[in-house]
Amino acid sequence: MDNQLFDLTGKVALVTGAAEGIGFALACGLGEAGARVVISGRSKERLQHAISKLTAEGLAASGHRFSVASAAEVRAAIPAIEKEVGPIDILVNNAGIQRRSPLEQFSEAAWREVLDTNLTGIFLVSQQVARGMIERKTGKIINVCSLMCEVARPTIAAYTAAKGGVKQLTKAMAIEWAKHNIQVNGLGPGYIRTEMNRALTEDPQFDSWIKARTPIGRWGEPADLAGTAVFLASAASNFITGQIIYVDGGILAAL
Numbered sequence: 001m002d003n004q005l006f007d008l009t010g011k012v013a014l015v016t017g018a019a020e021g022i023g024f025a026l027a028c029g030l031g032e033a034g035a036r037v038v039i040s041g042r043s044k045e046r047l048q049h050a051i052s053k054l055t056a057e058g059l060a061a062s063g064h065r066f067s068v069a070s071a072a073e074v075r076a077a078i079p080a081i082e083k084e085v086g087p088i089d090i091l092v093n094n095a096g097i098q099r100r101s102p103l104e105q106f107s108e109a110a111w112r113e114v115l116d117t118n119l120t121g122i123f124l125v126s127q128q129v130a131r132g133m134i135e136r137k138t139g140k141i142i143n144v145c146s147l148m149c150e151v152a153r154p155t156i157a158a159y160t161a162a163k164g165g166v167k168q169l170t171k172a173m174a175i176e177w178a179k180h181n182i183q184v185n186g187l188g189p190g191y192i193r194t195e196m197n198r199a200l201t202e203d204p205q206f207d208s209w210i211k212a213r214t215p216i217g218r219w220g221e222p223a224d225l226a227g228t229a230v231f232l233a234s235a236a237s238n239f240i241t242g243q244i245i246y247v248d249g250g251i252l253a254a255l
């Protein structure tokens with residue numbers, strides 16, 4: 001096989017919400033494939049810590065503080081990043097939050113916070129980044145999806161609605177920007193051991209349920225997602241757009 005298919009040397013990749021968890025693992029994977037990675041997040045200290053870990057691994061990495069949910073911050077951040085490191089070739093829309101509450105008690109504030117971050121954030125960042133990609137006639141966008149693009153579980157209605165929206169937004173972005181040689185796809189993690197899921201990983205009943213419900217028989221680790229991100233960021237996926245690849249240990253294939 002031609003290894004250049006997956007080579008990201010010379011590419012600039014922006015991964016949002018990447019100070020920890022899945023975003024950090026995706027940044028590592030893209031960096032190891034040769035990309036120069038820019039990680040974003042809301043805390044300068046956590047970003048700095050993550051950049052130190054990436055550079056200690058010999059990866060080219062820098063960071064930029066902005067919230068994906070703030071149109072003004074996104075508008076300022078993208079040109080600043082491109083001025084500093086060069087045009088963004090690969091965008092990974094990873095930033096996301098979770099809020100849990102029975103639906104009949106779900107607060108409007110929590111609903112809006114989740115929709116603003118998990119869905120509107122992707123619209124805001126992608127629009128800013130895509131304008132440059134359209135001019136340059138090249139780009140790869142990866143939206144981090146979820147099993148909740150397809151199915152639902154109790155107490156996470158806002159998250160489920162947002163991720164359902166991300167599935168459709170992925171298709172909308174894919175078909176509008178295909179003519180500009182921009183491929184837009186989704187990466188759908190199953191249950192991955194991160195801070196977002198701490199309440200679940202620490203619940204023995206849920207932990208046993210996940211292991212029984214997942215054909216591969218374990219929680220996913222953030223690093224399990226890196227290969228698919230490299231694939232979707234690389235020339236190997238040049239004729240794929242508007243798809244979601246689930247990396248879920250087989251959950252969605254099993255009833």
Ligand SMILES: NC(=O)c1ccc[n+]([C@@H]2O[C@H](COP(=O)([O-])OP(=O)(O)OC[C@H]3O[C@@H](n4cnc5c(N)ncnc54)[C@H](O)[C@@H]3O)[C@@H](O)[C@H]2O)c1
Pocket residue numbers: 016017018019020021022023040041042066067068069093094095096097117121144145146147188189190191192193194195196197
């Ligand atoms: N952990 C899982 O099992 C799982 C499953 C499916 C999908 N996902 C998705 O993966 C992505 C990453 O989740 P994770 O599990 O690594 O969670 P995490 O909480 O470890 O990381 C999320 C990151 O996003 C950042 N973030 C939140 N709001 C932001 C904002 N407004 N602007 C910038 N950054 C912001 C957080 O600070 C954090 O660094 C999310 O989109 C999540 O929905 C996670």
